[in-house]
Amino acid sequence: MTTITDLYPDGHTALREVGLRDGLQMVKVFPSTAGKKRWVAAEYAAGVRYFDAGSFLPAQRHPQFADVRDVVNFLSDLPDAVASVLTLNMRGAADALEGTARQLDCVVSATESHSRRNVHRSRKEALQVVTEICRLRNQSARRPLVAVGLSNALGCTLEGAVDPLEVYRLIGCCYEAGADFVSIADTVGFAGPRQVAEMVRAVVGMDDGRPVGVHLHDTRGLGLANASAALDEGATIIDASLGGLGGCPAAPRATGNIVFEDLAFLCETKGFKTGIDIEQLIGLRAIQAEEMPGEIFYGALERAGLPSSVMKGESAR
């Protein structure tokens, strides 16, 4: 049985590589299984420990995740690596629970319209799925964590602004359903740092000791400003992807997830401990570029390098 502090110890900031799942939703050429393993192994060597390994979805319609079991198994052989997988229904959860993933990720939309559009369920039905997945997990041998990504929690392309009180209510329902933690998602990159700070502060205050995650997109350039605000208010699980891989179907030319390398640097400048060697991270993008030709990658550190003050091992201050 996995406890939450096993995977997310106090005082540690967990940066999750979500490029293998969220990042692969819109790429044109999918990486090979060997390529995914090279990518994961290289990030692992640089100190990254949290990986969203893929989705348990029908392989015909989602071929980029056909090898999710392979990727999970590969990660499970790396000491202290935490593989999570997305499970959107009971079938996916049952399949995932046969494997060695240490965390199942579910999704609940903050707005009714997005819930119906995205997963063809009402929010109530989506919460029911979380409850059932948690029940199944409780009966499983390994009992991985169950996390819920609360999508569009900070704005919705369909409904516009989202009432934070509605988000807090849904998060309470997720905890009630048995989820170990929630991740507040700015799925379409609508949020600014003040809004993120207010929401993270409130959610951290809802339940003592439970970690709070954020999943931010850099769609409108505020991704790292939002991450900075989230870190300040106590979020400890932050999603990102190497090279900012990923996009948004609602804004085809927009950037995707926040850039992992730049996020790691942000954490370093703020004194949050991630265990990641940033110099080693820089340059890993070559693996992605080989595996996903034609894809656009983002990020400033890859171009500019670390500040000389940090490279010399001095404090960023």
Next chain:
Amino acid sequence: MTTITDLYPDGHTALREVGLRDGLQMVKVFPSTAGKKRWVAAEYAAGVRYFDAGSFLPAQRHPQFADVRDVVNFLSDLPDAVASVLTLNMRGAADALEGTARQLDCVVSATESHSRRNVHRSRKEALQVVTEICRLRNQSARRPLVAVGLSNALGCTLEGAVDPLEVYRLIGCCYEAGADFVSIADTVGFAGPRQVAEMVRAVVGMDDGRPVGVHLHDTRGLGLANASAALDEGATIIDASLGGLGGCPAAPRATGNIVFEDLAFLCETKGFKTGIDIEQLIGLRAIQAEEMPGEIFYGALERAGLPSSVMKGESAR
């Protein structure tokens, strides 16, 4: 005679377009004078009021600023537009004071090595120049403001980390020399938001009522996170450039100034009043692209557009 509250009224956040000065230091094809006027006029129409119009430097070595008088005159005809110019020596200041610029910008480096490398003067000599420029300004007809950009205040490619106490000492000297305000510059993009917050908080606390500016580069992706921190701590004059025009000679492939459009959006999400119509700003980059072919422009809003919640006129929250 110009007073500081004439140009920078309380409760207003002044976003300064520095693309015409800082932005033009590294471009390959310089915009025509007509092109600069089109660019300025379009930003003015979108509500931008603060423009760094250029540098008073020898035209032979700095041809991109040969038309600085023209640009200043053009700006002076636009009601409430504030044209500032960079003056690095007495000759430049004397020339600028014959014109209608409402603000002269001087530079003092935070580190001795950078001061000698950048302006071939010790910091003490640079402060002496500020004193003399302020004296000349006091005898002038229009008496524009004098501002000092404190370059490398948050890190230096030559000396690494910079002692904040040294920065505070230099800022005190700038005030003593007669400067109306200082702008804290992260010239090479070394800083993170915690460091920016600490420094802005301290400088805002040094002198009641005097505004504090920041000049941030997005070299390592933290530009807007740093701007967000600066705004939270009371900085009210923020430099940026449309499309992020500008670079850093020390990091040739790195991005330049923070992106004006994205900064305006950040301010909007945080509730800071800038008077700028962001929708109108988006798309102005076409003027720059025509005038500076081959130049790379940055920014997320140009690609993704405003969130629908903001476009509908709802609050960003």
